[in-house]
Amino acid sequence: LLLTQKPPSRTFNQFTQEFLSYARGIYSPGTISIYQTVFQHFRNQFGDVLLSSVTAFHFDKYKTERLKTIAPATVNIELRTLRAAFHTAVRWKLMENNPFAKQKLAPLPETIPTFFRKEDFQNLLSVIEEKWLKEVILFAVLTGMRRGEIVNLRWCDVDMERRFLFIQSNSNFKTKHGKRRTIPMSNTVFYILQKRFGKSQSEYVFSLNDRQIYSDWISAKLKKYVRKLRLNDKLHFHSLRHTFASWLVQDGASIYEVQKLLGHSSISVTQIYSHLQPEQMHNTVNKISFALN
Numbered sequence: 001l002l003l004t005q006k007p008p009s010r011t012f013n014q015f016t017q018e019f020l021s022y023a024r025g026i027y028s029p030g031t032i033s034i035y036q037t038v039f040q041h042f043r044n045q046f047g048d049v050l051l052s053s054v055t056a057f058h059f060d061k062y063k064t065e066r067l068k069t070i071a072p073a074t075v076n077i078e079l080r081t082l083r084a085a086f087h088t089a090v091r092w093k094l095m096e097n098n099p100f101a102k103q104k105l106a107p108l109p110e111t112i113p114t115f116f117r118k119e120d121f122q123n124l125l126s127v128i129e130e131k132w133l134k135e136v137i138l139f140a141v142l143t144g145m146r147r148g149e150i151v152n153l154r155w156c157d158v159d160m161e162r163r164f165l166f167i168q169s170n171s172n173f174k175t176k177h178g179k180r181r182t183i184p185m186s187n188t189v190f191y192i193l194q195k196r197f198g199k200s201q202s203e204y205v206f207s208l209n210d211r212q213i214y215s216d217w218i219s220a221k222l223k224k225y226v227r228k229l230r231l232n233d234k235l236h237f238h239s240l241r242h243t244f245a246s247w248l249v250q251d252g253a254s255i256y257e258v259q260k261l262l263g264h265s266s267i268s269v270t271q272i273y274s275h276l277q278p279e280q281m282h283n284t285v286n287k288i289s290f291a292l293n
Helices: 012-023 029-046 056-066 072-091 118-127 132-145 147-151 187-196 215-228 239-250 255-262 268-277 278-287
Strands: 162-169 181-184
Touching: 012 029, 012 072, 029 056, 029 072, 056 072, 118 132, 118 215, 118 268, 132 147, 132 187, 132 215, 147 215, 239 255, 239 268, 255 268, 255 278
Parallel strands: none
Antiparallel strands: 162 181
């Protein structure tokens, strides 16, 4: 008789240590931080359980407890993080199946992404005193790039001749999901880069005193100006990415074009901007017409 070999016993702590050691070589520091936080919350609830004992109960219990203190969207990020980790455990043959694989995430209320109105954005640019910060913020809203992608953009990732930006991982930076994408420069983006080209010894496009700019510092400075103008306090640096997408959709760009520019892996993620183009629906439905007597 052939006996089915069971996966070797591993506790949650043992697995997470092995997983984090592996993950540091392929994920960004931000993603590693999310994994560490989620693993800690799981341990706080359930202790150092055996991987083989994890079931759908742990999924539901984790979801219920975390919904008491944080927003559903954040809970879902944590649940997807655990799901991805357990998927790796299955791939490593430490678990027979992923107990989180087919479980339902927390229901989300329909939300509209917070973005800058054009008038508010113009006012923002007018009050920013630091020239470099103004250029970074303008660059963000014209490219839709993430904060980490901007501060880690190097001159070797810029093709001034063909006017393309290449978002890609390197030894010091990992893109989200490790994917590479290409962004075409607008005329204004080209002008900003043209002015900065050759003005610094740094390998980074946006530097201060020849040194790389810290992400958190940029966010803090932007928040200071948002509050100075008494704008919506929910506006933050990532809102510039939402602004890029929202303005494009409002000006007639398709959801599919915006998806490619943002680098979303699924069109469902980009659908949050579809509410901004209801007027275009008239053009769509009028493509079918009949001559009536």
